[in-house]
Amino acid sequence: MNKIIEARIEADPNLPVIRTVRDFTAEPAQLFRAHTDPVLFAKWVGPDATTTRIDAWDARTGGSWRYVSLVNGVEYAFHGCFHDVRPDRIVQTFTFEGEPEGVVLETMWFDDLGDGRTRLRTQSLVDSIEARDGLLRSGMEVGINEGYAKLERMLNDGTA
Template sequence: MSKITETTIEADPKLPIIRMSRDFDATPDQLFRAHTDPELYARWVGPESLETRIEQWDARTGGSWRYVAVGDGAEYGFHGCFHEVRPDRIVQTFTYEGEPDGVALETIWFEDLGGGRTRLRAQSLVDSFEGREAWLRSGMETGVNEGYAKLERLIADGAV
């Protein structure tokens, strides 16, 4: 029997923040690796309809990244800087190049639940409530859920 896990996505009522949470049958180290290894990251991030091409990837404190999501003849660029990279937490900026003024500050935590399970928590602080609502309307929920479903398959297959 296959278990479908959805990501909890919540908008903070008082701050322009999006919070996400999802439990994985994986160790914190596996999830950290999936978020910092460019080859693994490209295999799972984003919706099923898009493929990811890593253009730049330096997953260390002070490093930067850029990738392009490709599908149906269109390309969507994203870039940012890694502000802090450590096994239990990643802090980075995130910019969709189609909306270059909309820089988000993201924090991802890997919380060990024991027994080979980990809760991934993420928080994205954007510049305004309007910007946050645009993110929520953009289809990000589909991309997040489909991407994390791909990650779960990679973990189950032993690729991570």
């Protein structure tokens, strides 16, 4: 029987910040690659019912990205810029094109836990508590957990 691992998602009560933590059975370099290789990224990001098409992807400091998720025949586009890309950390912006004023500043850390395990920590900063609460109500928890479960399977079967 497979144990389902869910990410811990927490909203800071005093700041417009969401923090997510999840451990993976993988080396930090594998998780970094899964976040920077567009082919791999498209295979795991988002809910199970989502298909992702990468339109642009330049995963380097100063680069940018854009992808489109297809859900039940409807396209949802996202874009951003990579501000800092290095093996232990990625800093990027994230914008849902349906709400272009809602820019999220995301930082991801790949913490080596030893023994082939890595803790992925993310921090998402938005412009208000209301925007933070809207993200939490948007279904992001399902997308994060289903996406990370796909990523874990890819890491385990060697496709990531």
